[in-house]
Amino acid sequence: MASTAASLRLPSPPLSAPAAAASFSSATTLRFPLRRRGAARPLAVAAFKKLSEASPVPIPPESAQPPLDEEALPPKPGVYGVYDAAGELQFVGISRNVRASVEGHRRKVPADLCASVKVSVADEETPDRAVLTNAWKSWMEEHIESTGKAPPGNVAGNNTWVGAPQRPPDLRLTPGRHVQLTVPLEQLIDRLVKENKVVAFIKGSRSAPQCGFSQRVVGILEAHGVDFVTVDVLDEEHNHGLRETLKTYSNWPTFPQLFVGGELVGGCDIISSMAEKGELSALFQK
Amino acid sequence: MMASRGTGAVLSRAARMRQKLQSALEASALEIEDVSYQHAGHAAVKDNANETHFNIKVVSPKFEGQNLVKRHRMVYNLLSDELNSGLHAISIVAKTPKEFGS
Numbered sequence: 001m002a003s004t005a006a007s008l009r010l011p012s013p014p015l016s017a018p019a020a021a022a023s024f025s026s027a028t029t030l031r032f033p034l035r036r037r038g039a040a041r042p043l044a045v046a047a048f049k050k051l052s053e054a055s056p057v058p059i060p061p062e063s064a065q066p067p068l069d070e071e072a073l074p075p076k077p078g079v080y081g082v083y084d085a086a087g088e089l090q091f092v093g094i095s096r097n098v099r100a101s102v103e104g105h106r107r108k109v110p111a112d113l114c115a116s117v118k119v120s121v122a123d124e125e126t127p128d129r130a131v132l133t134n135a136w137k138s139w140m141e142e143h144i145e146s147t148g149k150a151p152p153g154n155v156a157g158n159n160t161w162v163g164a165p166q167r168p169p170d171l172r173l174t175p176g177r178h179v180q181l182t183v184p185l186e187q188l189i190d191r192l193v194k195e196n197k198v199v200a201f202i203k204g205s206r207s208a209p210q211c212g213f214s215q216r217v218v219g220i221l222e223a224h225g226v227d228f229v230t231v232d233v234l235d236e237e238h239n240h241g242l243r244e245t246l247k248t249y250s251n252w253p254t255f256p257q258l259f260v261g262g263e264l265v266g267g268c269d270i271i272s273s274m275a276e277k278g279e280l281s282a283l284f285q286k
Numbered sequence: 287m288m289a290s291r292g293t294g295a296v297l298s299r300a301a302r303m304r305q306k307l308q309s310a311l312e313a314s315a316l317e318i319e320d321v322s323y324q325h326a327g328h329a330a331v332k333d334n335a336n337e338t339h340f341n342i343k344v345v346s347p348k349f350e351g352q353n354l355v356k357r358h359r360m361v362y363n364l365l366s367d368e369l370n371s372g373l374h375a376i377s378i379v380a381k382t383p384k385e386f387g388s
Contacts, residue, residue, distance in 0.1 A: 212325075213375065252355075253362050253369045254376070269377050270354045 047123045048079060048135040051092075051142045054118035056083060059106055075099040078121035079135040081143075081151070082161075085115040091153030091161040092139050094132040100223055107225050109160055113153075170205050171196070171231045172238035185245045193259040198228035198284065201246060201257045206230040213268035214256040220275045221258075226284050260284065299337040299368060306364045311346035314383050318342055325374070338374040345386040354380070 057072045059082075081092045082105060090113050095101035098119050106114050122131060144150055153161035173188045174181060181188075193199050200217055204210030209218055221228050233243045233255055247253050250264045258265045260283055265271065274280045297305075300318050308316055319341040342361065349357045357380035365373065 251359060253366065254374075264355060266355050266358060269379070270358065273354070273379075 047131070048138070049120040051081060051089075051118065051139045052146075054081075054120050056116040056118050058116045059102065059114050061111065062103075062106055070099065073099045073102060073117065073119060074121050076121040077125070077127050077132060078119055079132065079139055080120075081118045081139060082109075082114055082153070083116045083118070084113045087115075089143055089147075089151045090114075091151050092136060092143065093161070094136045104223075104225070105161060113160070168229050170235070171199075171229050172235065173231065173242060174238055174240070176237055177240050185241055186249055189242070189246055189249050190262075192231070194262040196229050197261060198226055199259045200228055200230045201233050201242075201255055201259075202230050203232070203234050203255050205232050210234060211255070217256045217258060217268050217271050220271055220280070224275070224280055224284070226280075299373060300340070303340070303342070303365055303368060307342070307344055307361065310364050311344060311348050311360070313344050313346045315343070315345040315386065317344075321377075338372060339376070340373070341377045341379075343379040343381075345381050345383055347383055349380050349382045350384075 057068065059073075060068050075097050076099075077094075077096045078098045079092065079094045080098050080102060082090050082102065084090050091105070093101060093105075098121065102114075102117050102119075120135065122135070124131075140150065140154065152158055171192065173185065173192065198221070200214075200221065202209055202211070202214035202218060204214060206218060209215040218230065231239060231242070233239060233246065235242075243255070246257065250257055250259075252264055252267065254267055256267055258267070258271055265274075265283065271280070274283065300320055304316060304318055307313055307318075320337060320339070321341055322336050322339045325339045344361065348360065352360070358378050361376070361378050361380060362369065365376065
């Protein structure tokens with residue numbers, strides 16, 4: 001089971017998984033493998049609506065007030081298909097949080113490709129990955145049977161929908177250990193957090209955090225569509241001495257640490273709790 | 287407490303943390319959970335390390351009027367000796383009695 005899951009590249013929420021070409025079956029040009037893997041699970045698929053049975057819901061512009069209600073676009077696991085303004089199916093995806101994923105598409109994808117969405121949520125709160133994958137497969141097959149082609153966004157090489165987002169690289173405090181610093185590290189930190197609105201000091205790189213807490217903070221910020229930069233406190237070549245100096249600078253002994261407008265907001269617990277209470281958006285609008 | 291001293295046992299980190307937080311914060315509720323086992327494969331946890339990761343829930347009147355950063359700093363400051371001697375990370379829930387009651 002584990003190996004099956006590992007070989008499937010699905011756009012896990014919030015769209016953070018860049019599709020790796022290596023994982024595709026060579027027999028298909030689609031973004032997800034359609035190859036049957038052992039016994040399918042027809043029961044799991046039966047729990048979802050068919051693509052043709054789901055009714056389309058218009059996707060409002062990002063700034064729309066009130067936002068689309070959660071009944072129509074639920075923050076739940078499921079399968080969804082996004083239609084363009086002409087009513088053509090553009091992309092079929094699965095997500096642990098359909099609402100967040102569709103909002104992510106809306107931010108990333110041109111508005112005329114994101115006009116409406118069909119959704120079918122899972123019966124369970126935490127469905128097995130295979131259940132979602134099967135739902136995705138059956139929607140894809142249904143569409144291909146009726147139109148003879150896959151949705152353009154699901155074709156390999158099309159990075160409109162699930163391609164790696166344009167992420168700024170991890171910032172480095174120094175050019176390298178061999179370079180003699182002319183200003184104290186503390187001053188470099190100070191400048192960095194004041195020149196960048198949102199800075200996350202994390203363990204590991206943005207694309208591969210080395211610590212669960214850092215990973216969670218990166219995930220929350222990306223889910224909120226926050227424009228932020230990261231600094232890897234484990235990068236001994238470029239950020240040597242950063243961990244100890246930052247602990248003193250911020251008077252905070254652990255990582256990750258999030259700064260907004262030059263001020264420490266907190267670590268993973270505080271960010272998680274603010275996200276749960278819906279306080280994060282306000283913070284980033286300041 | 288006397289008993290453990292009497293037998294010469296060294297207090298566990300969890301017990302020391304409990305003492306420090308309880309007395310300084312006058313906590314009306316205090317839960318300390320050792321979750322180090324969840325981080326056993328963690329890069330920063332060296333071979334023999336145990337008692338490295340904890341979840342702490344603490345309710346204290348001293349958090350009144352303090353924002354989350356300040357509350358967490360209070361806890362961190364009380365545990366600075368531990369953080370300097372192998373305590374790697376703590377997850378903190380810090381509430382006032384009023385917030386806890388609601």
